[in-house]
Each structure stands twice: as C-alpha cells, then as structure tokens.
Amino acid sequence: MNQVQFYRWLVIINCAVPLVLLSWDAWRGQLGANPASDALHVTGMLSLVCLLLSLTITPLRWWTGWGGWISFRRALGVYAFVYAVIHLGIYVVFDRALSLSSTLMEISSRRFLQIGGLSLLLMVPLAVTSTNAMLRKVGAKRWKQLHRLAYVIAILAVMHYYMLVKSDVRQPLVFAGLLTGLLAVRVHRAYAPTRTPQRV
C-alpha cells in the first residue's frame, strides 16, 4: 500500500467513525429525549459535511498542487450518499412509521422534502457510476459532466436544510456560505482567461 492509498483508507475509516458512534449511542439509548429526530438531524448533517468536503478536493488540488487529494473524493462522495440514504431510511421508518403512502403524501406536500428528495435522487447515478469500471464504461468526459451534478446536489441539500429550520438559520447559512465559496472558486477559475487557454 503506497502512501496515498493509506491516506485514502484513513478517510474511509474516519468517515465511518460518526456512524459507529451514532449506532453505539442509539444502541445504548443515549440519543437524548428524541432519538429519531436526533439521528435524523445527525445523518443529514453528516451527509452535508461529506458532500462539502468532496467539493473541497478540487480546490485543494489547485492550491496545493498535490494530486493525491483526488483519491479521497470518491470516498467522501459515497459517504455523502450513504448518510443521505440512512437519513431517508430513518425518516421513513421512524417519522413515517414505515408507511410508504404517508411518506409519499408528505413528500408531495412539503417543498423542503421534495428538494431533499431530489438531492438524494440525483446522488444515485453518481453513486452508481462511482466505480472504476463504470468510469471506464461511461467514458471520462461524460463521467466528468455527469458528476458536475454534485454542485446541484449540494445546492439542493443546503436549501433542504435551510427550509426546515424553524427560525435560527445561522447554521444552514454557514453551509450556504461555504458552498458559495466552493462554487465561486470554480467559476472564477473557469472564467479567468489565463488559466483556461483552451476555452475560446
């Protein structure tokens, strides 16, 4: 295992740590007064954090010049998806009592759920095409285009969070600010003429 591979494993292991602790707390009945709501909040948060971390990889590559960063991105993206799926699972099982009809009813009548749902739905093709084999199959160029959906997914996820908060929107605004920064550096680079001579 070379050093970069080792770092990748570090990322993979560390992203699982919150899940292990969350499960441990749940098992021991230590998720507080409202465990379902707590687990829902925590998994949503973890998904959002992984998502934003995955979007910091490319800027880090530009700034540090180290190509190794890229090998963490897949893990972060897949974890964002996994946490989002668990998030939805908790919602369906505990909030909607496993009732498909009531889940669909709620989603159809709540804008913030539609936006969160769409975000998760858009993650599916990215998760499916996350393997090396799929990358080869899809082709690097199309794969890259497809995975730009990550920007849309992150925007929707932050919106979902912002919309569900009762009044104290400071935390969702922090995420919105970070995401805006991450997207802004990309826009800046794309349109800075000296850095993209191939574009006309």
Add this chain to the structure above:
Amino acid sequence: MQDIPKIDESEITPPQMYFNRRRLMRAGGTVVSVAATASLYRALNPTKLVSLDSKPLLPANVPNVTGQSAGATNPDANGTSTTTGDTSTTQSAGSSTDAAASSTPPTPDELRAKGFLVDDSMTPARYIVNYNNFYEFTTSKEGVASAAAGFKTDGWQFKVSGLVNKPQSFTIDQLHALSPLQERVYRMRCVEGWSMVIPWIGIQLSHLLDAVEPQAGARYVAFETLLDPERMPGQLNPILKWPYVEGLRIDEAMHPLTILATGLYRQLLPPQDGAPVRLVVPWKYGFKGIKSIVGITLTAQEPPTSWNLFAPNEYGFYANVNPDVDHPRWSQATEQRIGEVGRRKTLLFNGYDQQVGELYAGMDLRKNY
C-alpha cells in the same frame, strides 16, 4: 541529480526497519485520526444529561393529584431516578393550607373530567429537563439545560397591570399565597411535532386575575418574558424580536386548565423549563407557554405574539393544537411522544376538546390557526 547530498551508507535505514517503522507510523496515524474524529463527533453530539435537581416545591402543601387513587402512582416513582429522594414522602395530610385540606379532595375521575389529570404515562423528568425550546438561552433543544444552568431567579417579581382595578407586582411567594398549589398532569404538544406528559405544579391563572380584578374592557391578556441579554445570552441574537411576548383571549386565560406553573415533578421549575414562573395552556402548542414571566398586561386589543410576528403565515395567535391544520412546512397529524418509539396521532385541542371546544364554537379553526 548532482544536487542531492550524499548520505553515508550507515545512515540509511535498513528496509526491514523502514517498513516496520512505516507500519507503526500508519497504525499510530490511524488511531490518532480516529480518536480526533471521534472526539469531534462527541463534542458536537454530547450524551450527557442533567438531572432535575431543583428544590422540592412545598411538598407538604401540594396535594398529590396522582397519588389520590391508590397512593401508588407518585409521579416521581413512575418517572425517573434523577429526582432527589425526599419527594416520595409527601401527602397533603397535616398541611397548613387548610383551604385545600378542609374540602374533600377531588377524585381522580373528577380530575380526569376536568382535564387536570391524563392517564398517559408521564415523561421521565430527565427528558423534560434536557429537551427544551427556550431561545433566550440557545436554539439547541439539547443545549438549553446547560446554557440556562446558572440562571438566578432570586427576588423575582412580575407585574400585573393594564385594564385591572388592582395593578400590582407579585413575588413567587405572593403568587403561591393566592391559592393552594395544584398538581396538573398535562399533555404538552410542541408545534415541531413532539409531545410530553408533564406533572406541573402551579396555580390557575384565573386566581391571579381574580386578585387584580380585570375591568370590563379587558378582553385579552398579554405576557412578557424577562429581557436581559446578560442573563439570557440567546437574546443577543435577533432570532426573534426580544423580549418574547405571548397572549391569550381573556376567556382562554380564565379557563381552569390555564395555569401559571412554578414547578414540575413536585420540584421548583428549573431554569430550562421557564423558572421561576411560566404559562401552561395545554390545548395550545407549546410556544404559547411563555417562560420566565415578568409582565402580565390586560388589554382591549389582541396583543402581539412573538412567533406570529416572526412568521404570521406559520404561527397564528390561537395556536390551538389541531391535527387537521398543518404547519405550512410540516404535518401536524402525528406527534413523537418523547420516550416512545413510533408516532401517535395528534388529538384536536391536544385531547382537551371536551373542556375547551366550546371556547371556539363557530370559529373557523383553519383561518384562526
């Protein structure tokens, strides 16, 4: 290539040792990073709960509502191991407040009919004191207990004024002197979709209002929380317009179910639950239950209310619990009863339809949400 300094053969780590050392470094790095992630997670998601450790509230004088039946259902015994031990000994016998003792105590059935006692099992005290909405301290429900921990209420006074014949200020002792303290076991339904069953100690608001003699023109009662950002640091953030204000129609305020609570689980109200005195209106969403009250004003006009000011389309003046009238952003049909797995159906007027339904006869509850 010539620039690379020459290294003496003896200084080169033998490959065996190098790989061993690398393996060791990696193992160490893994452990350190996992520990760091775990501590960060734990710092953001603490599991520590505070206990209800406030002073017992005049235990000898408070008739034990739930103990009347067989004497077996002391709320503390059912609830939690966190309360102090001395609360289980209390009965109303031999108390000095003979006003309550002289008349025969109401039977549990009578209490149930009035709505003063519900049979749902009571929420453990450790949840009641660790899961609070009290934005004056923090907007984190799990964080209020620690954020409010040092809140001093010594010498607390609240003023009752407006359209009354006898405007005056009350200390908590003066409030307690107005009428015997009562225990009320009420459902509490938060607008966010969770609920508890809480054994409050308090007095009927009507008894206070009677004492100040409302004038004929008084049609509403306005309430105000303490404004003191130094003691209530959440008020430094303009999440809501401070101070928190609430209001009731006078008939709602005079209803026997409406109480000013000064305790729960037969102990003094802890800061996170609204010490030293808060409003409890069990058929309305929890945010109507304004905490740490410093002012009560009787008015002719409908008073402003904090959440209504914040989002008029989401929070009305009435805020009656109603499973058929959804919050614009979420359903109110079901609720998470704290301590239970799964959700239960929300009841019209939080199950107090029989007692308060007539207050709203002919009213469009969809419009007057």
